[in-house]
Amino acid sequence: SAPITSHAFTFACFAYPTQSTSAGTMISVCNSANTTEYYRLDQSAANALRFRAAAGGSTNDSSSAGTFTTNAWNHAACRAISATARNNILNGTSSANTNNSKVPSGLNRINIGCL
Numbered sequence: 001s002a003p004i005t006s007h008a009f010t011f012a013c014f015a016y017p018t019q020s021t022s023a024g025t026m027i028s029v030c031n032s033a034n035t036t037e038y039y040r041l042d043q044s045a046a047n048a049l050r051f052r053a054a055a056g057g058s059t060n061d062s063s064s065a066g067t068f069t070t071n072a073w074n075h076a077a078c079r080a081i082s083a084t085a086r087n088n089i090l091n092g093t094s095s096a097n098t099n100n101s102k103v104p105s106g107l108n109r110i111n112i113g114c115l
Contacts, residue, residue: 003029003110004093011041011051012077013112017068020047025114026076031106038104041078043068049090051078053102060100064090 011027030038036057038096044050049064068074068090077089083103088095 003105007080007082010077010079011039012075013041014073015043015076016073017043017047017070020068020070021045023050025111028111028114029107030109030111031104032109037106039080039107049076049078049086049088049095051080051086051088053080053100053104054084055062055102058102060098060102062063062086062095062098062100064088064093064095066093070073070103090107 013026015026018025023042025040026044028038028040034073036054038054040052042050047067051062053060053115063080075091079087081087084098084099084101087097
């Protein structure tokens with residue numbers, strides 16, 4: 001069965017980044033037959049917590065206001081409240097909600113540490 005069929009849901013994990021300039025995926029849920037359909041929680045190239053929704057060949061991102069602490073454990077979470085509201089939480093600090101709509105389809109695979 002599909003791992004996510006509707007909103008609301010939360011991704012949460014601990015991450016230990018060793019670099020502040022390299023994007024790395026922590027959790028993703030994707031369509032195994034279509035690489036342009038997914039939700040992904042990652043460390044952006046700007047060292048922020050980013051939650052990306054991709055569908056139809058385009059993406060919408062929400063990013064944390066703060067950045068990861070390198071060479072230390074960080075708690076990363078995103079609440080996907082609805083198709084248009086996402087909220088990132090990095091080490092207990094919540095960011096403002098985003099209001100961009102993007103809903104991937106055919107989600108059938110959960111990945112840890114990769115897309």
